[in-house]
Amino acid sequence: MQAKSNQWNNNLAFLLAATGSAVGLGNIWGFPYKAGENGGGLFVLLYLFFVIVLGLPVFMAEVFIGKTGKGNPVSAIENLAVKSKSSKSWNLVGYAGILASLIIAGYYAVIAGLVVNYGFIAAAGFGVSDPSTVYAAEVANFWEMTFWFSAFLIASGIVVGYGIDQGIEKAMRILLPMLFVLVILMVGYGAVRGDMASALNYLFSWKADQFNAGTIQAAVGQAFFSLSIGMGTLMAFGSYMPKDQKLGNASVVVVTADTAVALFAGLAIFPLVFFFALDPTAGTELVFKTMTTAFSEMGPLGQFIGPLFYFLLAVAAFSSMISILEPSVVFLSEKFSISRVKATTFVVLFCFLLSLVSVAGFNVWKDISIGALDNPFEAMKYLADDFLLLLVGTGISVFVGWRLENTINSEVTGITNKGLLNLWVVVLKWISPISLLTIWALGNLQILFGISFF
Ligand code: PHE
Numbered sequence: 463m464q465a466k467s468n469q470w471n472n473n474l475a476f477l478l479a480a481t482g483s484a485v486g487l488g489n490i491w492g493f494p495y496k497a498g499e500n501g502g503g504l505f506v507l508l509y510l511f512f513v514i515v516l517g518l519p520v521f522m523a524e525v526f527i528g529k530t531g532k533g534n535p536v537s538a539i540e541n542l543a544v545k546s547k548s549s550k551s552w553n554l555v556g557y558a559g560i561l562a563s564l565i566i567a568g569y570y571a572v573i574a575g576l577v578v579n580y581g582f583i584a585a586a587g588f589g590v591s592d593p594s595t596v597y598a599a600e601v602a603n604f605w606e607m608t609f610w611f612s613a614f615l616i617a618s619g620i621v622v623g624y625g626i627d628q629g630i631e632k633a634m635r636i637l638l639p640m641l642f643v644l645v646i647l648m649v650g651y652g653a654v655r656g657d658m659a660s661a662l663n664y665l666f667s668w669k670a671d672q673f674n675a676g677t678i679q680a681a682v683g684q685a686f687f688s689l690s691i692g693m694g695t696l697m698a699f700g701s702y703m704p705k706d707q708k709l710g711n712a713s714v715v716v717v718t719a720d721t722a723v724a725l726f727a728g729l730a731i732f733p734l735v736f737f738f739a740l741d742p743t744a745g746t747e748l749v750f751k752t753m754t755t756a757f758s759e760m761g762p763l764g765q766f767i768g769p770l771f772y773f774l775l776a777v778a779a780f781s782s783m784i785s786i787l788e789p790s791v792v793f794l795s796e797k798f799s800i801s802r803v804k805a806t807t808f809v810v811l812f813c814f815l816l817s818l819v820s821v822a823g824f825n826v827w828k829d830i831s832i833g834a835l836d837n838p839f840e841a842m843k844y845l846a847d848d849f850l851l852l853l854v855g856t857g858i859s860v861f862v863g864w865r866l867e868n869t870i871n872s873e874v875t876g877i878t879n880k881g882l883l884n885l886w887v888v889v890l891k892w893i894s895p896i897s898l899l900t901i902w903a904l905g906n907l908q909i910l911f912g913i914s915f916f
Pocket of ligand 1: 693
């Protein structure tokens with residue numbers, strides 16, 4: 463990812479790499495199952511609302527830190543803190559982001575490994591096996607899961623270790639449109655073969671009774687996760703951004719593409735959920751079960767489309783995975799003056815250990831709950847997505863809004879409209895920190911301690 467000159471040589475590179483990072487398991491695996499777990503309608507509407515009101519502004523702020531601070535997430539913040547005569551402790555925001563990225567890497571690789579595994583199963587044909595039985599058998603096997611996630615993690619590590627320069631750009635140029643088209647085809651299949659009316663009603667109807675702090679926190683967490691906010695990825699990518707690239711426009715493009723893929727994934731999956739009377743609240747297994755059902759239904763066509771779907775999903779996960787590893791790798795190699803390969807080896811080894819814990823959450827430690835969280839896998843996911851991301855997002859907003867206000871201008875951001883620029887600053891200064899902290903506090907009280915106020 464790190465171009466030799468520490469800068470991408472054209473504007474498309476940032477767009478492709480950032481979209482490659484944003485579009486991943488979060489959209490196709492995460493969004494539908496979280497929507498299902500949270501009852502659909504209200505979660506989806508809140509998600510869209512937060513993407514626009516908090517996601518886009520904080521996304522831009524994170525890229526802004528990278529673009530103007532240069533360097534890894536910690537040093538970019540330190541550089542800007544020095545320039546703006548702020549405390550060096552702002553670098554804690556960078557450290558917290560890196561911590562979140564490591565935890566995410568630890569569970570992301572596991573799901574991605576499962577996707578690759580499903581690609582092979584789909585190629586061999588699902589036959590008449592019941593999708594639930596297939597899934598249960600796959601996740602019950604600790605060693606098999608370990609094999610697949612290790613393969614995925616090592617492959618991502620190799621690419622990150624050697625620096626992929628323009629590789630990601632070339633790959634994304636072809637694969638992103640393919641993924642897009644395939645997801646739209648799956649929506650078409652859902653419309654023709656599934657129950658689209660129930661899906662639309664489920665996903666977009668306002669359900670006031672679901673209004674609680676946990677749903678709101680899950681919606682913001684999902685919005686940030688899906689946009690790759692709060693883990694230093696966008697700071698790293700922002701620092702490779704050419705000087706004259708319009709940060710505002712680029713952010714709108716990436717945020718729109720990411721949200722479109724999530725919505726299409728929902729529209730592909732839920733018509734099948736309702737048609738085959740599957741359980742929308744099934745959780746992490748939802749996508750695997752629904753898609754397996756659909757592919758087996760399609761007969762010979764499914765034997766072709768099934769593996770293609772998992773292949774493209776694995777590629778989308780791969781480009782996200784390398785973007786998750788990038789911040790900690792640049793940080794370690796710059797901080798301790800070690801080579802990228804060495805830094806990547808440390809990071810990958812650490813993630814390997816974390817992934818073992820999250821794999822165990824599916825089988826051997828399945829029943830070990832941590833507080834209110836069902837198992838170690840769920841606990842890691844909660845800690846990263848819902849706990850840390852919102853805090854880092856708050857830190858980014860406050861730092862850019864309050865400490866860097868003087869450095870914000872049309873030239874760096876590409877936003878020429880003064881009103882819009884001011885609105886951005888107001889959101890960063892007030893709206894985003896106040897709402898993020900409130901949602902964070904109330905959500906944690908409800909999920910972790912069972913205390914709810916409404
Ligand atoms: N946004 C990615 C996804 O939706 C995951 C990701 C998170 C990537 C954080 C980079 C940083 O799958």
